[in-house]
Amino acid sequence: MSFINDPIGFLAEWITNFLSGFLPEAWVIFIVTLLGVIITASFGLIIVIFLIWLERKIAARFQDRLGPNRAGPYGLLQTFADMIKLITKEDVVPEKADKLTFNIAPILSVVAVLLIWAVVPFAPGWIGTDLNVGVLYIAAVGSFGILSILMAGWSSNNKYALLGAFRAVAQLISYEVPMLITLMVPVLLARDMGMMTIVESQNLWYIALAPISAIIFMVSSIAEVGRTPFDLIEAESEIVAGYHTEYTGMKFGMFFAAEFLHAFTIGVIFAILFLGGWRGPGAEEFRLLGVVYLMLKGLLGYFIVMWVRSTLPRIRIDHMLAFNWKFLTPLSLMLLVMTAILDKIFGDTALRLPLLLAGNVLVLFLGWLALRWASRRQTKTRRVFKKRPVAKPA
Amino acid sequence: MIPLSWYLVLAAALFSLGLYGVLARKNAIAILMGVELMLNAVNVNLVAFWRYLTPDSVSGQAFAVMVFAVAAAEVAVGLALVISIYRRRKTVAADEINLMKW
Amino acid sequence: MTVEQAVFLFTSFLILFSGFMMVTRQNLVHAALYLVVALFGVAVIFVLLEAGFLAVVQVLVYIGAIAILMIFAVMLTRGDVSQEQEPVNANFGWALLLAALFCFGLIVLIGQWPAIDSQAPALDPEADTVLDLGAALVSPDAYVIPFEVASVLLLAALIGALVVARPQKKNPRSAK
Numbered sequence: 001m002s003f004i005n006d007p008i009g010f011l012a013e014w015i016t017n018f019l020s021g022f023l024p025e026a027w028v029i030f031i032v033t034l035l036g037v038i039i040t041a042s043f044g045l046i047i048v049i050f051l052i053w054l055e056r057k058i059a060a061r062f063q064d065r066l067g068p069n070r071a072g073p074y075g076l077l078q079t080f081a082d083m084i085k086l087i088t089k090e091d092v093v094p095e096k097a098d099k100l101t102f103n104i105a106p107i108l109s110v111v112a113v114l115l116i117w118a119v120v121p122f123a124p125g126w127i128g129t130d131l132n133v134g135v136l137y138i139a140a141v142g143s144f145g146i147l148s149i150l151m152a153g154w155s156s157n158n159k160y161a162l163l164g165a166f167r168a169v170a171q172l173i174s175y176e177v178p179m180l181i182t183l184m185v186p187v188l189l190a191r192d193m194g195m196m197t198i199v200e201s202q203n204l205w206y207i208a209l210a211p212i213s214a215i216i217f218m219v220s221s222i223a224e225v226g227r228t229p230f231d232l233i234e235a236e237s238e239i240v241a242g243y244h245t246e247y248t249g250m251k252f253g254m255f256f257a258a259e260f261l262h263a264f265t266i267g268v269i270f271a272i273l274f275l276g277g278w279r280g281p282g283a284e285e286f287r288l289l290g291v292v293y294l295m296l297k298g299l300l301g302y303f304i305v306m307w308v309r310s311t312l313p314r315i316r317i318d319h320m321l322a323f324n325w326k327f328l329t330p331l332s333l334m335l336l337v338m339t340a341i342l343d344k345i346f347g348d349t350a351l352r353l354p355l356l357l358a359g360n361v362l363v364l365f366l367g368w369l370a371l372r373w374a375s376r377r378q379t380k381t382r383r384v385f386k387k388r389p390v391a392k393p394a
Numbered sequence: 395m396i397p398l399s400w401y402l403v404l405a406a407a408l409f410s411l412g413l414y415g416v417l418a419r420k421n422a423i424a425i426l427m428g429v430e431l432m433l434n435a436v437n438v439n440l441v442a443f444w445r446y447l448t449p450d451s452v453s454g455q456a457f458a459v460m461v462f463a464v465a466a467a468e469v470a471v472g473l474a475l476v477i478s479i480y481r482r483r484k485t486v487a488a489d490e491i492n493l494m495k496w
Numbered sequence: 497m498t499v500e501q502a503v504f505l506f507t508s509f510l511i512l513f514s515g516f517m518m519v520t521r522q523n524l525v526h527a528a529l530y531l532v533v534a535l536f537g538v539a540v541i542f543v544l545l546e547a548g549f550l551a552v553v554q555v556l557v558y559i560g561a562i563a564i565l566m567i568f569a570v571m572l573t574r575g576d577v578s579q580e581q582e583p584v585n586a587n588f589g590w591a592l593l594l595a596a597l598f599c600f601g602l603i604v605l606i607g608q609w610p611a612i613d614s615q616a617p618a619l620d621p622e623a624d625t626v627l628d629l630g631a632a633l634v635s636p637d638a639y640v641i642p643f644e645v646a647s648v649l650l651l652a653a654l655i656g657a658l659v660v661a662r663p664q665k666k667n668p669r670s671a672k
Contacts, residue, residue: 132626133548133549140553143556144559146560147564150568395501399607402606407599410599417588417595418519418592438538452638456638459550462557465557467650467652470657474658480572486573489586
């Protein structure tokens with residue numbers, strides 16, 4: 001094992017050897033694990049600084065602006081300036097707020113996102129912990145995010161915050177359903193729930209075998225993050241700023257950072273489940289290259305999120321729920337059943353790819369038929385209108 | 395290692411807390427929360443017995459999964475009932491819902 | 497005392513403390529949040545028992561769905577005056593007595609049981625309990641019928657909850 005091939009493993013071994021000289025074995029394991037936890041968690045937090053700058057630059061390009069360009073070269077130091085501003089701001093807690101809940105909520109929202117990074121496989125052998133139920137773990141950890149939003153909205157003692165929390169719960173719990181179902185598709189294809197095994201089994205990227213599932217996963221994850229067009233939970237024009245209306249200073253900054261990191265994290269999860277994760281030429285040999293591949297693929301997913309965000313307007317709340325329950329959920333259920341049957345019968349033959357693709361196209365066609373039927377019915381009902389009584393002078 | 399008795403005592407205490415919640419609370423939602431606590435105590439027992447006495451068969455875990463399903467169903471219907479009653483009677487206090495009482 | 501024992505004692509203290517707070521708090525949202533802490537503690541207990549799958553499902557089902565539904569229902573019934581009243585009903589003395597007796601009786605019974613201090617046998621490192629559990633749940637020799645009944649139950653609960661909680665427009669009392 002050389003430094004070039006596996007720098008982290010090399011360093012871990014070196015530290016272990018160094019510490020074993022004067023510490024009992026249990027302590028060495030504890031310290032090395034703690035270092036790993038700190039590195040994984042701070043990796044997520046540090047990458048946010050870069051992501052915020054990136055998102056502001058790209059969003060500016062979409063809107064024909066320049067974006068931040070004053071602090072540092074290309075405005076790279078803008079985020080640091082913003083952070084200093086947020087930290088030095090007055091920290092206001094509403095008088096009638098539920099203090100403890102109010103203060104725990106932002107921490108919980110960051111924790112919920114950071115916990116996902118524990119099962120992200122960065123490169124061969126580089127994973128926080130290779131849980132055998134890794135995919136389920138991602139879904140489970142997401143529920144802390146919902147809880148934090150609910151806590152923030154309720155404890156602020158502000159009607160807009162509470163409305164935002166209500167909307168958030170309706171949206172996040174609903175979109176968890178198609179997300180969970182489509183998460184099961186890569187699990188079916190890999191025949192394992194561990195994140196590492198899913199990446200290792202992708203000799204062919206799963207986006208080729210399950211393109212529609214990948215799209216549904218992306219859409220429902222955008223809804224999970226609450227980005228436009230699903231940003232009803234913080235719609236400025238309707239409910240001020242939603243659940244974080246009353247938050248100031250760094251507590252607001254934590255919600256902000258959690259949202260950015262979550263958007264990137266779903267890009268990474270998308271890359272792991274559907275784009276082959278760290279796999280790429282030379283990744284097995286030079287593990288750092290695997291991290292680079294994963295980050296690039298994750299940024300691709302993140303770019304799609306940003307692209308959708310700057311293109312689409314916000315959708316109405318009843319449309320949002322109807323789209324989920326009447327379209328995405330049935331479609332993803334159909335896909336899951338179809339994938340299960342086809343993969344069980346033809347999983348080991350050469351027919352796997354063409355048949356699964358054909359099945360996807362068939363499901364997409366059925367979905368399109370359903371959409372067309374629904375839109376026709378809608379226009380029909382709109383065309384039939386009664387003559388309205390006109391106000392007449394008495 | 396942890397002896398089996400620790401888990402059993404924890405489950406017994408948790409079950410009793412849930413029982414007290416169910417019997418003593420006024421609010422119907424709080425009663426449902428007590429039921430959840432009792433179901434969790436049962437689950438702790440099931441999994442502890444699986445781990446200590448029959449680790450080769452999965453029956454303890456399988457029953458725990460059934461308890462999850464039952465708990466989810468119970469909460470869904472229970473909360474629907476509470477909300478429906480609240481709509482009609484503007485109360486969720488269990489001892490004020492007494493139309494069927496003789 | 498080993499690390500496991502310390503973790504167990506801390507977690508069970510947390511569970512029992514938040515369980516106690518849950519049944520005594522007057523503010524129902526606080527009670528629900530304490531319930532979340534207790535449920536999370538039970539998930540940690542599952543991890544200690546080497547049932548990782550159940551721990552993850554516990555977080556997903558209980559915290560992600562049940563506890564949040566509870567908080568939601570509490571907020572939807574906020575206009576209820578009884579939330580400002582005494583949290584306990586008139587029978588609370590009897591309830592306390594019964595719960596204490598129950599706890600005492602259970603602990604005495606547990607103490608008399610012969611297999612009480614048995615230690616956990618080592619799990620077979622090759623066996624994948626998640627795989628075994630999944631196979632057992634759909635195997636005709638094991639639990640396929642309870643599994644299917646559970647899914648029917650969930651479907652029935654889904655439809656039942658919808659029918660019960662749906663606002664009835666024809667009812668003049670609930671019309672707004």
